[in-house]
Amino acid sequence: MAAKRMAFANFFGSKQKTFRPRKRGIFEGTIKFKLHKQANASLNSGIDLQEVVKLPHGEDRNDWIAVHVVDFFNRINMLYGTLCEYCTEQTCPTMSGGPKYDYYWCDGINYKKPTALPAPKYISNLMEWVEEQINDENIFPVKVGVPFPKNFTPTVKKILTRLFRVFVHVYIHHFDKLLALEAEAHVNTCFKHFYYFIKEFELVEKKELEPLREMTERMCHC
Numbered sequence: 718m719a720a721k722r723m724a725f726a727n728f729f730g731s732k733q734k735t736f737r738p739r740k741r742g743i744f745e746g747t748i749k750f751k752l753h754k755q756a757n758a759s760l761n762s763g764i765d766l767q768e769v770v771k772l773p774h775g776e777d778r779n780d781w782i783a784v785h786v787v788d789f790f791n792r793i794n795m796l797y798g799t800l801c802e803y804c805t806e807q808t809c810p811t812m813s814g815g816p817k818y819d820y821y822w823c824d825g826i827n828y829k830k831p832t833a834l835p836a837p838k839y840i841s842n843l844m845e846w847v848e849e850q851i852n853d854e855n856i857f858p859v860k861v862g863v864p865f866p867k868n869f870t871p872t873v874k875k876i877l878t879r880l881f882r883v884f885v886h887v888y889i890h891h892f893d894k895l896l897a898l899e900a901e902a903h904v905n906t907c908f909k910h911f912y913y914f915i916k917e918f919e920l921v922e923k924k925e926l927e928p929l930r931e932m933t934e935r936m937c938h939c
């Protein structure tokens with residue numbers, strides 16, 4: 718039991734060797750900080766997640782999306798960090814999302830063609846790639862008044878589509894571990910929040926959601 722508690726405590730933030738959650742600058746006093754607080758304020762109180770993802774009146778859509786993308790990245794990164802010792806090239810030789818889906822990594826730089834990789838390698842590339850996008854001020858402007866670029870929405874769609882695949886992998890291949898770590902409820906909340914968000918702003922294609930469709934229908938009632 719003690720071991721389980723340790724693992725669960727680990728979930729919320731101690732250092733991971735491979736996956737360090739990185740924060741993009743969300744500074745107190747800025748608009749983004751305010752939105753960040755607003756986005757997170759109600760998460761602990763069992764509030765309706767489908768409601769909290771909606772754009773607050775008068776706020777900028779892109780700012781709202783940007784703070785969520787950064788938060789989801791940090792949370793999913795931490796979530797996978799908790800499981801990564803159980804996700805190895807031996808346990809997960811491919812990045813599979815169940816019997817019908819296999820994902821291939823392609824970033825146009827190190828992997829010019831879609832390439833089959835073991836899941837931990839795929840996810841490590843994925844997290845690094847997302848982190849690069851988030852830290853790129855040309856895509857995610859930090860300073861107030863700097864407009865979002867034209868490629869902001871397509872980039873965000875790609876980021877969220879890729880992050881969704883981490884949920885796919887975790888739910889399909891490591892669900893037993895989530896149960897053993899007593900982390901299921903926490904992950905489900907994180908997933909539901911993510912799912913309502915991408916639906917609200919139509920940021921991930923329906924076909925990408927297919928591997929978790931049945932679970933999502935049960936969990937999110939939509």
Ligand SMILES: [Zn+2]
Pocket residue numbers: 803804805808809836837886890891
């Ligand atoms: Zn795995």
